[in-house]
Amino acid sequence: SPAPARSSILVVNGPNLNLLGTREPEKYGTATLGDIERLCAGAADAHGLECDFVQSNHEGALVDAIHQARQAALGLVINAGAYTHTSVAIRDAISAVELPAVEVHITNVHAREPFRHHSYLSDVCRAVIAGAGPLGYRFAIDYLAELTRDRNV
Numbered sequence: 001s002p003a004p005a006r007s008s009i010l011v012v013n014g015p016n017l018n019l020l021g022t023r024e025p026e027k028y029g030t031a032t033l034g035d036i037e038r039l040c041a042g043a044a045d046a047h048g049l050e051c052d053f054v055q056s057n058h059e060g061a062l063v064d065a066i067h068q069a070r071q072a073a074l075g076l077v078i079n080a081g082a083y084t085h086t087s088v089a090i091r092d093a094i095s096a097v098e099l100p101a102v103e104v105h106i107t108n109v110h111a112r113e114p115f116r117h118h119s120y121l122s123d124v125c126r127a128v129i130a131g132a133g134p135l136g137y138r139f140a141i142d143y144l145a146e147l148t149r150d151r152n153v
């Protein structure tokens, strides 16, 4: 009989996102990382799925978390924070694990400083959601649920 379908989405948050709630609230809002994780859990639950969460300020720890998702998750939601704009290592990890990934940014990075306009991750992700605030995480989960529906991965 086929292996049971995977039911978890790994939500990856990068550097400084642990400060959400008090980090430049005029840009990032007042929702804490915990609030966002609860939003994600509720979004996944609506699809009969669950979320695992990792947040790290360390690039290699994020790479390790992406690797570990390969055997367990049906997809990735990733807000790599500043590493979005610098990290070939995280890009290569996403590409290597061959899971559908959605890139999320709370802010509209294209309306900010030029150095935020380029992402090393976008072309190895299925979709990019930027500027919708914390709701972007829910949109990403809804999309991944649709993408992987009825797929015994």
Ligand SMILES: O=C(O)[C@@H]1C=C(O)[C@@H](O)[C@H](O)C1
Binding pocket: 015, 016, 017, 079, 081, 082, 083, 084, 104, 105, 106, 107, 108, 109, 116
């Ligand atoms: O909007 C966000 O969630 C992203 C979060 C960060 O920490 C920044 O370094 C990115 O440039 C934008």
